[in-house]
Amino acid sequence: MISLLPSSGIKNIARMAVLAAGFCFTMAAEAAAPLKIGYSDWPGWVAWQVAIEKGWFKEAGVDVKFDWFDYSASMNAFSAGKIDAVTVTNGDALVTAAGGAKNVMIIVTDYSNGNDMIVGKPGIKSLKDLKGKKIGLELGLVEHLLLLNGLQKAGLKESDVTLVNTPTNETPQALASGDLAAIGAWQPNSGEAMKRVPGAKPIYTSADEPGLIYDVLTVSPASLSSRRADWEKVVKVWAKVVDYINDPKTQPDAVKIMAARVGIKPEAYLPLLKGTRLLTLDEGKAIMVKADGFKSLYGSSKIVDDFNVKNAIYKKPQDLNKAIDPTLVSK
Known part of the structure; x- marks a missing residue:
């Protein structure tokens, strides 16, 4: 059979066929992975x-x-x-x-229904007892937001306490050092903090604010x-x-x-x-x-988004x- 297409046209068709085959192979590989x-x-x-x-x-x-x-x-x-x-x-x-x-x-x-905690050292019975005290937690993470929410309920502001930026996995030893009145951490770190400091206890947890x-x-x-x-x-x-x-x-x-x-x-x-x-x-x-508020993922995420922007976690x-x-x- 004699081709009526110029050689360049034949080459283009061949090239397109190769590309199409490669695309199909890639799609199949992705689907199989x-x-x-x-x-x-x-x-x-x-x-x-x-x-x-x-x-x-x-x-x-x-x-x-x-x-x-x-x-x-x-x-x-x-x-x-x-x-x-x-x-x-x-x-x-x-x-x-x-x-x-x-x-x-x-x-x-x-x-979280209690695993995220603000843990106070012995003698700290409530969030109100933290006024003028140092609290160790990882700034910008969920324990920071948990604390701010609790402070607001207790009639306090962030400026009423001193926050010490502390990696979450280091909060148990930070509380044990005696320099802090409380720490913010999630399990198992919060539980470890209470083991290291007998008498330490949760004074505010995620169970207090579901969602x-x-x-x-x-x-x-x-x-x-x-x-x-x-x-x-x-x-x-x-x-x-x-x-x-x-x-x-x-x-x-x-x-x-x-x-x-x-x-x-x-x-x-x-x-x-x-x-x-x-x-x-x-x-x-x-x-x-x-919906608005913590009962909705949208509402909760809006609150967190506002927190993140306010704290310059992103712009x-x-x-x-x-x-x-x-x-x-x-x-």
């Missing part, structure tokens, strides 16, 4: 370990690889594009986005767009996780799995789990409705409509 999720030591995120060990992702028809990190390292990995999703607080999801790693919150896994600290699974927009059906399957697996942990018949097995992940005994892990309010999909759906408010996608929990 497992979703990569970074998780860390918080009961609402360790809960995923139950699904991992029970093989529920495979049953749901989705390939998922969970990578274990220290908390800050998980956010760094997400920002570097090494993972597709990460488990963080709603406030830290906004901080990560402001730093350039845009993300979309698709599940509210839980809210101030929501914990979420947040996904890169590119992964959510290209693998939406797979992320919907991940969301459905979460429903099984919560049911298994909350069922009195299966909770002991779930706690055993979670405790083994972090290297402690089940009886020591159970109190940590009780300080975390795991949320079913229906409960998460109700929270992911636009411009984040677009919450792009930061939250409530539709996957509604499927």
Whole structure:
């Protein structure tokens, strides 16, 4: 057969065919690759370990690889594009986005229900006793916001106390040093502080303000767009996780799995789990409705966003409509 196209036309068609084949290969490779999720030591995120060990992702028809990190390292990995999703607080999801790693919150896994604490040394009985005193916490993180919220309720201002910037994992020894009247930390650091300082006790916790600290699974927009059906399957697996942990018949097995992940005994892990309010999909759906205040993920995130801008953690408010996608929990 004699070609009627010039040789240059034939070359262009061939080139286009090669490019198209390469594009299809890339798309197929992305579809075949497992979703990569970074998780860390918080009961609402360790809960995923139950699904991992029970093989529920495979049953749901989705390939998922969970990578274990220290908390800050998980956010760094997400920002570097090494993972597709990460488990963080709603406030830290906004901080990560402001730093350039845009993300979309698709599940509210839980809210802190007592595990985040302001711990006072012996003799400090309430937040009012902190007036004129030093408090050690990590400036700009959730304990800072927790303290400010508590101070406002107690009729005090931030200027009524002296904040000492203290890495969260160093708060136990900081309280033990005797230089501070209180520290702000989450479990297990808050519990360790009370062990080191006999008589120290929580004087204000996240249980006093449910919804101030929501914990979420947040996904890169590119992964959510290209693998939406797979992320919907991940969301459905979460429903099984919560049911298994909350069922009195299966909770002991779930706690055993979670405790083994972090290297402690089940009886020591159970109190940590009780300080975390795991949320079913229906409960998460109700929270992911636009409203003001801490009962809504939007309202809570707006409060955190205002806090972050005021404290120069980032300069411009984040677009919450792009930061939250409530539709996957509604499927």
